[in-house]
Amino acid sequence: MSNPATVIAAGAVVWRESRGTRQVLLVHRPRYDDWSLPKGKLMAQEHVLLAARREIEEETGQQVVLGPPLGAQRYPVRKNGGTVQKLVHYWSATPIDDSDFQPNDEVDEITWLPVDKARSKLSYPRDVDILDALEPAVPVTATLVLVRHAEAVKRKEWDGKDTVRPLSSTGTAVAEQLSGVLAALGANRLISSDAERCVATITPYAALLDRHIHLWPEISERGYDADPDGLRGLGERAWKTGKVTVVCSHRPVLPALSRELGLKVGKFSTGAFLVAHRLADGRLVHERFRAP
Known part of the structure; x- marks a missing residue:
């Protein structure tokens, strides 16, 4: 039994x-x-x-x-x-x-x-x-939520430019559910690759918060392929005292981006995310979650 x-x-x-x-x-x-x-x-x-x-x-x-x-x-x-x-x-x-x-x-x-x-x-x-x-x-001085975009329409099923490839119906549903998770974390600063599938992943929460999404082409697949060194210095810009910052990017970019952010993480499935807290004593505490 x-x-x-x-x-x-x-x-x-x-x-x-x-x-x-x-x-x-x-x-x-x-x-x-x-x-x-x-x-x-x-x-x-x-x-x-x-x-x-x-x-x-x-x-x-x-x-x-x-x-x-x-x-x-x-x-x-x-x-x-x-x-x-x-x-x-x-x-x-x-x-x-x-x-x-x-x-x-x-x-x-x-x-x-x-x-x-x-x-x-x-x-x-x-x-x-x-x-x-x-x-x-506690206390926490800054928090960062690193997200891989939700599931997108497959490349072989999309005839347009890759940068405008949209979320699938499953990905759209995950993006809606992610909005509640980000609210629970108190996210108040939003950064995304300029690719549509990344922007769309955090758009429902941006609408809920009535907050602008800052687009960083450097963390898109296209931008990273063109200039891998473009990630340098982004860690200092991403971590912001007193803020809970969301950063949404792509699977091929996430390993290098994670290192730039001072994080050691493995593979991300679509819609998965990591929450990292910088404590007052300088320590980092982080945990990973599946897609909501």
Whole structure:
């Protein structure tokens, strides 16, 4: 008999600075009479970053921006009369508006507490471990989201210039879904190759944000082939203090572009992306994700 599927969930340590003191947000669940970190299960086909943001808002009324990863928990839970493993991924998160919390059957109370008091109030040692991971992960000075464009119409099926080759229907759907992911990350600066398939990958988010896309021909396939040295210096231009910058480029360009950005990454499938955070102590923390 095969083992039951693992239950995947996502959440965050939501934090803020108040009068020079770092506070974190805890939730009380009446069903278990416990205090824990906000989290919840993924819906079918939901991207883990979208799930984290959605669950936090549903449980606390708080819209957030997700920051560096804080680790994961794995533990057994009861399901359908048996026991399955639950895997919960956590990120740091900061609020972007005032909470509109409404008590409900799942969460009847929330509270902001200084980190030391939160550590004492949490009901589970595993949550304390995640909370303790917050200190070395913040603050963040700059964030970069490196994206390979979503799936395009195949070259052999396109008669026009390659630079205007559009996204396929699948790629268009991924671009729409990517918009929500970029919102969860708080992306506020957009850079793209000048090729249509790259621009179209982040256009839905640009429209949502009403933000201009900066076109960099140097990171297109055509531009890189013509002048590989054109990437030099782009790292300094891409990383910008206080910004969450999206850079969308192509598979053949990404290895060299990644090196210029100070990142060590492997292959990207279409629509996949990497999120890198530059911390105040100079360290880089990054993680890779599949296409949404």
